[in-house]
Amino acid sequence: MTTDHGFPLFSLAGRRALVTGSSKGIGYAIAEGLAAHGASIVLNARSAGPLEEARAQLASTGAEVAARACDVTDPHAVAAMIASIEDEIGPIDILINNAGIQHRAPLDEFPIEAWKRLTATNLDSVFYVAQAAAQRMIPRRSGKIVNICSVQSELARPNIAPYTATKGAVKMLTKGMATDWARHGLQCNGLAPGYFATELNDALVKDEAFSGWLAKRTPAGRWGEVSELIGAAVFLSSDASSFVNGHILYVDGGITASL
Numbered sequence: 001m002t003t004d005h006g007f008p009l010f011s012l013a014g015r016r017a018l019v020t021g022s023s024k025g026i027g028y029a030i031a032e033g034l035a036a037h038g039a040s041i042v043l044n045a046r047s048a049g050p051l052e053e054a055r056a057q058l059a060s061t062g063a064e065v066a067a068r069a070c071d072v073t074d075p076h077a078v079a080a081m082i083a084s085i086e087d088e089i090g091p092i093d094i095l096i097n098n099a100g101i102q103h104r105a106p107l108d109e110f111p112i113e114a115w116k117r118l119t120a121t122n123l124d125s126v127f128y129v130a131q132a133a134a135q136r137m138i139p140r141r142s143g144k145i146v147n148i149c150s151v152q153s154e155l156a157r158p159n160i161a162p163y164t165a166t167k168g169a170v171k172m173l174t175k176g177m178a179t180d181w182a183r184h185g186l187q188c189n190g191l192a193p194g195y196f197a198t199e200l201n202d203a204l205v206k207d208e209a210f211s212g213w214l215a216k217r218t219p220a221g222r223w224g225e226v227s228e229l230i231g232a233a234v235f236l237s238s239d240a241s242s243f244v245n246g247h248i249l250y251v252d253g254g255i256t257a258s259l
C-alpha cells in the first residue's frame with residue numbers, strides 16, 4: 001500500500017502554524033516544537049509586551065516567526081487577526097487553539113463574571129478561531145486544527161467545575177469539527193495535557209498536598225514537562241496523522257488510564 005504524501009512524515013517544512021495563547025507556557029513550547037520541525041509560526045496573546053518578548057526569543061532560534069496581539073474572546077478581533085495573517089503573511093495550514101485560563105472557587109460561590117471569562121476564553125474562542133480559520137482552509141481542502149483539551153475533559157476535581165465544563169465541551173466540539181470538516185479535507189483533533197507546572201497552575205505548584213496527591217494519582221508519579229507535549233503536537237499537525245480525525249490524544253503520564 002502507498003500513501004500520497006512523502007517522507008519524512010513528521011516534517012512541517014513549508015507549513016504555517018498559528019498558536020493562540022503562545023506568549024508563555026504550553027503554547028510557547030508547542031510553537032517552539034513546531035518551528036523546530038520546520039513550520040513558520042504566528043504567535044498570539046493579549047499582552048503585547050510578553051508577546052514581543054516571546055517572538056524575539058523564538059526568532060533567536062532561527063525560526064520564522066510573526067506575532068499578532070488579539071483577545072480571542074472577541075469574534076470581530078479574531079476575524080481581523082485571521083484575515084491579517086492570511087493576507088499579509090500567508091495561508092494558515094495549522095491552527096493550535098491553546099489560549100486558556102483557570103479560576104478556582106467552590107461552585108456554590110463561583111463568581112458569575114469568572115464563569116463568563118472562563119467560558120469565553122476556553123470554549124467560545126475555540127469556535128471563533130477555528131471557524132474563521134476553517135473558512136480559509138476549506139476552499140484549499142487542507143488544514144490541521146488541534147484544540148487543547150485537558151484531563152479535565154474527562155475528570156472532575158474540586159473547585160474547578162466551570163473549567164472542567166469548558167474542557168469537556170472543547171472535547172466534544174473537536175469531535176463535531178471533525179464530523180463537519182473531514183469531508184472538506186481538514187483534520188481536527190484534541191491534545192489533552194495532564195498536569196504541567198505553568199503559571200496557570202501556580203496555586204497547585206505551591207500546594208505541597210497537591211503535589212503529593214499528584215505523585216500518587218498519576219502512574220508516572222510526577223508533573224509533566226511542557227516539552228513532553230511537542231511530540232503529540234507535531235504528530236497531530238503533520239502528515240503522520242493524515243487519517244486521524246476527531247481523536248483526543250492524552251499526554252498525561254497515564255492519569256486518565258487509571259482510577
Ligand code: NDP
Pocket residue numbers: 020021022023024025026027044045046047048050070071072073098099100101121148149150151192193194195196197198199200201
Ligand atoms: P498559561 O497561563 O501559562 O498561558 C496562557 C496563555 O494564553 C498566555 O500566553 C496568555 O497570554 C494567553 N491568553 C489567555 N487569555 C487569552 C485571550 N483571551 N486571548 C489570547 N490569548 C490569551 O497557561 P498554560 O500554558 O498552562 O495553558 C495553555 C492551555 O493548556 C490552556 O488551554 C489550558 O487550559 C491547557 N491546559 C493546561 C494544563 C496545565 O497543566 N498547565 C493542563 C491541561 C490543559 P495573555 O494573558 O497575555 O493573553
